[in-house]
Amino acid sequence: MFFNEFRYNLLTTLRDRHFIMWLILFPMALGSLFKAAFSDIYENDIKFSPIPTAIVQTQKDDIFKEVIRSVSKGKDALLKVTYADSAEEAEKLLKDGKVAGVITKDGTLGLTVASNGMDTTILKAFTDRYLTEEKLIKDTLEKDPMKLPALTAALKDDLKTVKKVRLTDGVSDPYITYFFNLLAMVAACSSVTGLNVVMQNQADQSPLGARKGCSPTPKLISTLAVLAGCWLTGMMCTAISVSFLAFVLKVDFGSRLGFVYLAAMMGGIMGTSMGFMIGSLVKGSYEKKNAVAMVISLGGSFLSGLMIADIKPDIMEKAPLVNALNPTAVVCDSFYYLNLDADYDRFIGKMVTMLVMTVLFTAVGFIFTRRKKYAGL
Amino acid sequence: MAENVVEIEGLVKRYGELTALDHLTLEIKEGEVFGLLGPNGSGKTTTINCLLSLLSYDKGSIRIFGREMSPTAYDIKKDIGVIMQNVAVFEELTVQENIDYFCGLYITDKQKKRQCVEEAIKFVGLEDFRKFRPKKLSGGLLRRLNIACGIAHKPKLIILDEPTVAVDPQSRNKILEGIEELNRNGATVIYTSHYMEEVEQICTRIAIMDRGRKIAEGTKEELKAMTKNTETINVALRELPDEVLNEIGALSHIYSAEYTDGILTAACSGGRHNLIRVLEVLQKHDLHIGQVTTVQPTLNDVFLEITGKALRDKED
Numbered sequence: 235m236f237f238n239e240f241r242y243n244l245l246t247t248l249r250d251r252h253f254i255m256w257l258i259l260f261p262m263a264l265g266s267l268f269k270a271a272f273s274d275i276y277e278n279d280i281k282f283s284p285i286p287t288a289i290v291q292t293q294k295d296d297i298f299k300e301v302i303r304s305v306s307k308g309k310d311a312l313l314k315v316t317y318a319d320s321a322e323e324a325e326k327l328l329k330d331g332k333v334a335g336v337i338t339k340d341g342t343l344g345l346t347v348a349s350n351g352m353d354t355t356i357l358k359a360f361t362d363r364y365l366t367e368e369k370l371i372k373d374t375l376e377k378d379p380m381k382l383p384a385l386t387a388a389l390k391d392d393l394k395t396v397k398k399v400r401l402t403d404g405v406s407d408p409y410i411t412y413f414f415n416l417l418a419m420v421a422a423c424s425s426v427t428g429l430n431v432v433m434q435n436q437a438d439q440s441p442l443g444a445r446k447g448c449s450p451t452p453k454l455i456s457t458l459a460v461l462a463g464c465w466l467t468g469m470m471c472t473a474i475s476v477s478f479l480a481f482v483l484k485v486d487f488g489s490r491l492g493f494v495y496l497a498a499m500m501g502g503i504m505g506t507s508m509g510f511m512i513g514s515l516v517k518g519s520y521e522k523k524n525a526v527a528m529v530i531s532l533g534g535s536f537l538s539g540l541m542i543a544d545i546k547p548d549i550m551e552k553a554p555l556v557n558a559l560n561p562t563a564v565v566c567d568s569f570y571y572l573n574l575d576a577d578y579d580r581f582i583g584k585m586v587t588m589l590v591m592t593v594l595f596t597a598v599g600f601i602f603t604r605r606k607k608y609a610g611l
Numbered sequence: 612m613a614e615n616v617v618e619i620e621g622l623v624k625r626y627g628e629l630t631a632l633d634h635l636t637l638e639i640k641e642g643e644v645f646g647l648l649g650p651n652g653s654g655k656t657t658t659i660n661c662l663l664s665l666l667s668y669d670k671g672s673i674r675i676f677g678r679e680m681s682p683t684a685y686d687i688k689k690d691i692g693v694i695m696q697n698v699a700v701f702e703e704l705t706v707q708e709n710i711d712y713f714c715g716l717y718i719t720d721k722q723k724k725r726q727c728v729e730e731a732i733k734f735v736g737l738e739d740f741r742k743f744r745p746k747k748l749s750g751g752l753l754r755r756l757n758i759a760c761g762i763a764h765k766p767k768l769i770i771l772d773e774p775t776v777a778v779d780p781q782s783r784n785k786i787l788e789g790i791e792e793l794n795r796n797g798a799t800v801i802y803t804s805h806y807m808e809e810v811e812q813i814c815t816r817i818a819i820m821d822r823g824r825k826i827a828e829g830t831k832e833e834l835k836a837m838t839k840n841t842e843t844i845n846v847a848l849r850e851l852p853d854e855v856l857n858e859i860g861a862l863s864h865i866y867s868a869e870y871t872d873g874i875l876t877a878a879c880s881g882g883r884h885n886l887i888r889v890l891e892v893l894q895k896h897d898l899h900i901g902q903v904t905t906v907q908p909t910l911n912d913v914f915l916e917i918t919g920k921a922l923r924d925k926e927d
Contacts, residue, residue: 238715242704249703437665445699445760448663449716450685 235451239459243434247427247467257427257471261420262478268416269483272409284314285353288324288333291317292340297372301364302337304386312360337361410573411566413485415540417494418565420475421501422531424468428509429523431460432603439520457603461510461596468502490572497572497585501565504588505531507595508561514602534562564588614677616641616768616799617662622671624657624823631657632668633823639801639816644794646814647803648910654823655803656696659772662801663693675768689717692766692798696773698757700745707732707741710759717764731763734789751782758786762793769793770801775809787813807910819914826917831910838916839866839880840908844889846875847901855896862888873901 247253289302305312316333318324324336328346334353338344345361347354364371367385374381433439435457437447446456476498479485487494509527516523537560539546546566550557557563568584575581617639624632632654639645647655660666662673664682673680675687700709710728718724732741735755745753754774762769771790775783791813794800804810810817811831818828827834851870859875860868864882868875875893879885886905893900 235716235719238712238719242701242708242712242715245708246701246703441695441697441699442701444660444665444697445693445695445713446716447665447682448688448691448693449713450689451716452683452685 236455236459239451239456240463243430243460243463244466247430247463253427253467257420257423257467258474261416261471261475265413265416265475265479265483265485268409268412269485272412284311285335285356286316286333287313287357288316288318288327288336290319290321290324290336290338292338295339297368297375298339298343298364300375300382301371301386304383305360312356410485410487411539411546411570413479413487414566414569414573415535415538415562417472417475417479417498417569418501418538418562419531419535419540420472421468421498421505421565422508422534422562423528424464424471424502424505425509425512425527425531426524427464427467428461428506428511428599429513429520429527431457431464431510431599432513432523433520434460436514436603453604457600461506461599464506464510465503468506469499470502472498472502488573493572493578493581494569497565497568497581497588500585500588500592501561501568504561504565504592504595507592507599510599511595511602514599531562534560538563538566558587561588561591564591614641615639615674616643616676617645617801618672618674619658619662620672620674622658622661622668622673624654624661624666624668631823632661635671635820635823635825637818637825637828639799641799642794642797643816644790644800644802644814646810646817647801647820648805648807648810648817648914649820650805652822653805653820655805655820656772657823658820659770659801659803662770663688663691689764690767692761692764692769694758694761694769694771694774696776698745698753700753700756700760702745705742705744706737706748706756706759709745709756710763713760714763727763727765731759734762734792735759736785749779749782751778751785754778754782754786758789762798766798768799768801772803773805774802775804775806783809807914811910817910819910819917821914821918827913834910834913835908838908838912840878840912840916841881842879842885842908843906844875844877844879844886845902845904845906846877846889846893847873847903848875848893849873849899849901851875851898852896855892855898859889859892862892865889 284306291298302313302315306315316327318327318336321336321338324333324338325346327333328336328348331348334351335345335347335357337357338346343361343365345357347357371382371385374385434442435446435453437444447453473495476487476491476495480487480491480494508530512527512530513523516526535541537545537549537556540562546557546563549563557567564584564587568581568588571580571584572578615638617637619635619637622632622635623630635654635658637645637658647658649655657666661668662675662680664673664680664684675684676690678684678687680687701712704712707728710731711724714724714727714731718727732738735758737752737755737759740748740752745756748756758771758774761771769790775786778786787809790800790802794813802810802814814831816828816830817834818825819834820826827837829837848870856868856870856875859865859877862885864879864885865877866880867878870876875889877885877889886903890900890903
């Protein structure tokens with residue numbers, strides 16, 4: 235009986251064109267739109283650009299010359315080098331803002347910068363690294379010059395990482411948050427499938443509910459089976475969305491993609507249970523229940539920053555309780571913490587919150603469906 | 612003597628001030644096709660919903676197969692087939708899948724279920740539509756699917772709540788024939804309708820309801836015997852002088868004679884050869900006689916006589 239209910243609920247949901255439209259196609263379309271809108275910004279702002287640097291070399295130093303040549307050539311160059319004949323000329327370039335820093339190589343290695351910033355940090359890291367590895371580079375050049383390109387490439391990559399790490403650090407990257415929000419929205423919108431649990435099992439909600447009420451299948455089994463089917467579809471929807479973003483649109487979720495799937499699918503389960511609870515609490519037609527579910531899902535998405543990214547930090551600051559109780563924000567936060575933190579503590583915290591919310595929503599849903607007396611049938 | 616399959620005693624159901632069922636008592640015996648006849652709002656569907664424990668009630672008791680009916684009486688429910696007034700099928704499933712789903716609510720054995728589904732499809736004549744989705748079916752075929760979903764598990768008691776609403780005559784006949792066949796195969800049937808012709812055609816015993824009360828019960832012959840009218844004679848005439856009309860009205864066993872729009876209507880109560888005696892009077896006065904019909908009393912006449920109103924609205 236359980237499997238009969240589960241199987242056919244799954245079939246009906248997957249064949250429902252509204253479900254396919256809103257929980258699979260719409261997120262794909264919105265994700266594609268985000269990708270198209272943000273790709274230029276990614277290219278211009280986030281993609282690593284060589285740092286304009288003036289070089290003043292007053293003493294002959296083949297090692298330094300070779301290293302500078304290596305880090306300033308190719309598509310993945312670290313520096314965009316301008317050679318200056320004198321310190322004055324280099325300072326003028328720096329003053330005019332044409333370069334971010336001046337590296338001077340006479341007896342020693344010197345660095346002059348105009349202001350603090352990301353490029354300055356990298357130039358400082360570069361000079362420090364050069365000084366610590368000068369001997370190694372010198373030895374390599376003397377003993378095995380073929381290995382020098384590999385050595386300088388490693389140097390470039392390490393220094394670029396300084397910039398990349400900083401760029402994806404927390405809220406300074408506003409673009410990936412839109413994709414996090416999109417996934418959270420899909421999870422929350424799974425609530426529409428949760429409404430079916432009530433519509434299909436309550437005698438006063440639909441002819442199907444009444445018809446099933448006449449059958450010898452216990453209501454608890456029937457409700458659990460339909461709920462399990464809806465949970466599975468909620469998980470499938472979020473998993474499809476993650477896959478589409480990660481593998482079709484090539485959105486970079488970092489190295490923890492497996493956990494992104496896990497959080498998204500848990501969110502799908504929570505959203506479905508939320509729909510079950512809404513369906514049992516809200517009296518009236520399916521349209522009314524659906525409207526309430528959509529307002530909560532999309533309203534929650536708005537508050538977690540789907541439409542305006544800056545709204546979430548404001549809410550976190552001014553009304554942290556709203557953020558803590560907003561299921562969409564909870565799902566969204568799990569992605570943030572996965573992206574921001576080196577450890578999993580806060581991520582696990584959000585996963586536990588989702589689990590608790592799921593249990594709560596499901597329990598309320600069951601309590602209110604069992605209380606129905608069908609006086610208005 | 613056949614056992615009672617359903618026993619309803621003193622059933623009262625109230626919605627606030629409105630009494631939907633007023634001390635309703637019914638006994639339905641094994642093998643019967645029992646008709647619940649009444650106008651819209653008379654309490655037929657409320658009776659069915661209480662019977663199936665879909666509705667709670669204020670007073671009374673319901674026993675099915677000799678046991679108390681309740682929402683958790685699954686051992687009783689497994690032997691009941693229900694065909695609701697509103698078609699209850701999944702739009703996203705095919706004909707075969709729908710029947711398989713509903714059959715699966717009752718039968719867990721796969722092989723038995725498959726056999727039952729096949730038999731149900733054949734029974735309602737949907738063999739050529741098994742892969743169709745409900746929205747591709749006509750109203751009549753959809754009703755047949757609804758019936759197949761309700762009877763696939765071979766129930767002992769079948770409850771049909773107005774199964775022919777908005778159905779074309781061909782499908783209606785098919786449905787009624789099907790119900791008779793189910794009864795011949797051993798099922799007890801409860802059939803609600805406000806179509807008196809259907810109830811007269813298939814029901815072995817009938818209860819007439821109005822305003823939540825049972826106002827009459829019996830076989831159709833017993834019910835018709837409750838009316839004063841035994842026959843109504845209609846004769847088309849170009850003209851009918853008042854003295855002739857009075858003469859006809861004075862004939863024995865004729866208790867009412869009217870002449871309206873060129874039609875003489877004479878209502879008879881008992882007696883024999885009433886038509887011949889009316890025609891003899893007309894011939895005696897050398898009147899030109901047109902079409903002549905006689906109408907036997909219907910359940911509508913029974914209802915009309917008891918309640919003073921028609922059983923159903925003209926547009927029905």
